[in-house]
Amino acid sequence: MILTSGTLLYLSEAMKTFNNPAFWIKVDLLLAALVFHFFVVRRVTRADEVSRGKGFAVGLISLLLWFGIGCAGRAIGFV
Numbered sequence: 001m002i003l004t005s006g007t008l009l010y011l012s013e014a015m016k017t018f019n020n021p022a023f024w025i026k027v028d029l030l031l032a033a034l035v036f037h038f039f040v041v042r043r044v045t046r047a048d049e050v051s052r053g054k055g056f057a058v059g060l061i062s063l064l065l066w067f068g069i070g071c072a073g074r075a076i077g078f079v
Contacts, residue, residue: 026072
């Protein structure tokens with residue numbers, strides 16, 4: 001739902017958003033978060049045993065990526 005609404009918002013101001021550096025940071029972070037989720041998070045959550053440090057690191061990186069997406073999205077209106 002978020003991807004659909006975000007795409008519609010982008011299409012309404014495509015030229016303005018395309019030239020916005022915050023938009024490209026958001027897109028890069030979104031792609032990184034999706035790749036990280038499908039190749040790292042899923043593997044860790046399906047493992048039988050995961051060390052506490054590894055679980056903490058994966059969770060922290062995931063949170064940083066997703067909060068970064070939100071911050072970059074908020075920055076689109078100000079840049």
